[in-house]
Amino acid sequence: MRETVKNNCQLLEEGEFSLPKGRAVKKLGEVCEIRNGGTPKTGNKEYWNGGIKWITPKDLGKLNDIYVADTLRKISEIGLQKSSAKIIPKNSIILSTRAPIGYIAINTLEMATNQGCRGIIPSNKIIEKYLFYFLRNSVNLLNDLGVGTTFKELSTKALASVQIPVPSLPEQKRIVAILDRTFKAIDQAKTNAEQNLKNAKELFESYLQNIFKNNNWERYKIENLTSLITKGSSPNWQGVNYVENSGIFFLTSKNVGEGELLLKNKKYLEEKFNKIQKTSILKKGDVLTNIVGASIGRTAIFDLEEVTNINQAVCLMRCLPNKTYNYYLMYLLNSPFFKNILHNNEVNNARANLSLTFFKHLLIPVPELSEQIKITERIKQFLSETKKLETIYQQKINNLVELKKSILQQAFKGEL
Missing domain, CATH: 3.90.220.20 (DNA methylase specificity domains)
Incomplete structure (x- = not known):
């Protein structure tokens, strides 16, 4: 375990995750409090359906936003007390640390988690959204730090050892503002490309519909x-x-x-x-x-x-x-x-x-066999053209996803 952490900290310093010169670098555990989660006994009804929000990796994986304000399941106060679950204050980071490692969100209200998540509570030295972006950029590293045979798990100790550049609060705000603005533009471009891709597919379906529904054969x-x-x-x-x-x-x-x-x-x-x-x-x-x-x-x-x-x-x-x-x-x-x-x-x-x-x-x-063949050839030609469009739009989507990753890496290398 120690060797794994050592190797991956070297990877953070030397390679894909090289740290910017001139910025203070801290271990995550030095600038954040990390809280583990837990699950009350499922057979005890007294522990469930209370007023405490309770989130799991599965719930995190279903989110379409970087924020989470509610959860599918709730636990009671006594369920919290009788388990290892802990309250995570609002405006913290909730990270899945097994099955899989790397789902992440900012909780806008306090909640608890199961044992598959960690709550990361930022100190006054770090802005939660800066921390969010850093962890999103570090998902590959976090997975490398995980250990286990059936499935990988990222321990609290390994998570706390991750090195994070900690510039001044004004600099963190500047970086977050650039990322917010840039990602908003990228997300809009991605939405447009996804709609164009959907339109291209629907165009072909509409073409088939017109051929096979509207005829007198x-x-x-x-x-x-x-x-x-x-x-x-x-x-x-x-x-x-x-x-x-x-x-x-x-x-x-x-x-x-x-x-x-x-x-x-x-x-x-x-x-x-x-x-x-x-x-x-x-x-x-x-x-x-x-x-x-x-x-x-x-x-x-x-x-x-x-x-x-x-x-x-x-x-x-x-x-x-x-x-x-x-x-x-x-x-x-x-x-x-x-x-x-x-x-x-x-x-x-x-x-x-x-x-x-x-x-x-x-x-x-x-229709007549000769007409069937002609119709089929026209369909194939139309399909070929729509496939070309689909390829163009899908490549745009892929490029935008990669652009987001690249900009995140630049942000934490001090290149923004």
């Missing part, structure tokens, strides 16, 4: 446009085991994205699964749509070469090539109009689901 049941509509099965029911990267790719609803396959978390099964579940072995070009859970209606084309089967949450539709273009069907099912139809027909038992019978009997607008 003939309606046909999907079963009359396909040679196969089926779903897979669970290997647990078949006595089949999962294997490491050497069996059959087992595609689940998690792998079916909107217009694309999601392949980060691939699972594999013993090859005997395909002997049991022959009808759900995929062929290149199959249309896959999710029929169970929150992702119902998410549709993609299977475009892989590897041998693959599916689970019971994925519906396979194999288009008749002389009647239906598979990409046309995919875009249609991903359109807002047809997503609403799918969700309106969910059967909610233990978990929302759609039946194969529903898909077989679903009526969809179908």
Whole structure:
């Protein structure tokens, strides 16, 4: 533990967290009081639902502001007395110190915390918002100071040892004012970029809506446009085991994205699964749509070469090539109009689901095959243009996040 603190204090002085010359440098414990938290016994009703606000790392993680004035749960005065929780005065800093390390807020009213947080009470030598900005800039360092195997925890001793530059109060106020003003402008620019990103995505959805809702094409049941509509099965029911990267790719609803396959978390099964579940072995070009859970209606084309089967949450539709273009069907099912139809027909038992019978009997607008192909090409072109816009706006957002980090680092290197 001592070696960890020593190493990370060296990191603070030498590298990314180099300290400004000419400023007083103190240990956090020298300019702040650090108070631990605690949890009253949950089985004792007398300890809960009182008048004392009580915050946890989970609560801190849900905040959309740097300030916190209320908490989901409250404890009683006797609950405070019978636990290790302590009152944190208003205008202190509350920092999560495990699960995870680094959530942070300024409490505008007094409150207590659980053992996953520390209350950091600034002395008259330091302004709470200056302290807030310093700790936000130091999250990586705080994580490096954490120890533990199951999850890291930042001890009070390690936190108190962190070195902080402490300029005069007027200088702290100047730094805070610059950061406040700059971050307000960055946050506004980020909000604008996020709205532009949302608009770009909605533009494509609106384009699909206009194509598939406003038309006079003939309606046909999907079963009359396909040679196969089926779903897979669970290997647990078949006595089949999962294997490491050497069996059959087992595609689940998690792998079916909107217009694309999601392949980060691939699972594999013993090859005997395909002997049991022959009808759900995929062929290149199959249309896959999710029929169970929150992702119902998410549709993609299977475009892989590897041998693959599916689970019971994925519906396979194999288009008749002389009647239906598979990409046309995919875009249609991903359109807002047809997503609403799918969700309106969910059967909610233990978990929302759609039946194969529903898909077989679903009526969809179908123009001539040549027109389906032309429509699909126009959609692909429009999608390509909107993706370019999304990439631009997402990069702007990423750049603004990095700019904030850079400005914080400059502030505590004495470069503002």
